[in-house]
Amino acid sequence: MSDDPHDDNVILDAADLARAELDRYVDRAVARLRAPRRRRAVIREELSAHLHEIFAQERQRGAGDDVRPALDATFRRFGDCDLLAQQLQASVPALQQILYLLFNRERHMWRLMIGGGVLVMLFGTSILLPALGKIKHLGNVSYNGQPLMTLVVGVMVAMVIVMVGLHLLAWGIARRVRKPA
């Protein structure tokens, strides 16, 4: 056993760095996973538990204070990180992937807002334009008896729908612009 009082600190630091490297491996495997947050958290914790156990085994097996061989052996046993990420993605049920793409607030909400905004605007416009056209012709063409009031209400409702669509669109664009890189 070493008499150097600093030895313990050196060993602890190296082990901490090694654990940080294990955590980075897990982060990389899970980071791009298209799955609900809860599922990602479960996967992260479980992979982390397994990796740390392998690392502890490999450290016991190896001699000396150098953690690098134990880390290398750990990664070798666990397998290629990118391949694991692909396999994990393939294990996520299709429905969960779709829900993630639709409702993942951090990454994809802006897409939903822009898409929804455009659809709502188109729907509103499809009511507004024909109604405006009918009102325009009311004065000089004999009309089929539809009360003017119905058309005016239709135009107003359509305008509200278009405004909601515009608002969603602007909100989505603003979210996209503000999104951190």
Place this chain on the structure above:
Amino acid sequence: MADIVGDKLRGHLQDLVLAALERGEAHGLEILRRLEAAGDGSLRLKEGSLYPTLYRLESAGLVKAAWAEATKGRRGPRRRIYRLTAKGATALARGRSEWRAFARVIGGIMRGTA
């Protein structure tokens, strides 16, 4: 005996995991230990690849998982314990029967008796 690795195992891993869990509930590392012991050291599996298989089995309702209670003297992230469900046991029985038929047919061809 040559090691059985990667692609050769992939198509069978689900059934192998179900078979390992038939002996009782276990966490990931223990499942691997059981597989390696049962395979006489010939199974060479990348340990990370066990988890996508477990998640697929869990999504299909063939296994159930729960976080382990904290173990005295053990620190760090929690383990998840998997156990076979009734549906999983049925799937395992079906997998065994298919495997026997497969081994009989392919074995016959490979021995040159077909």
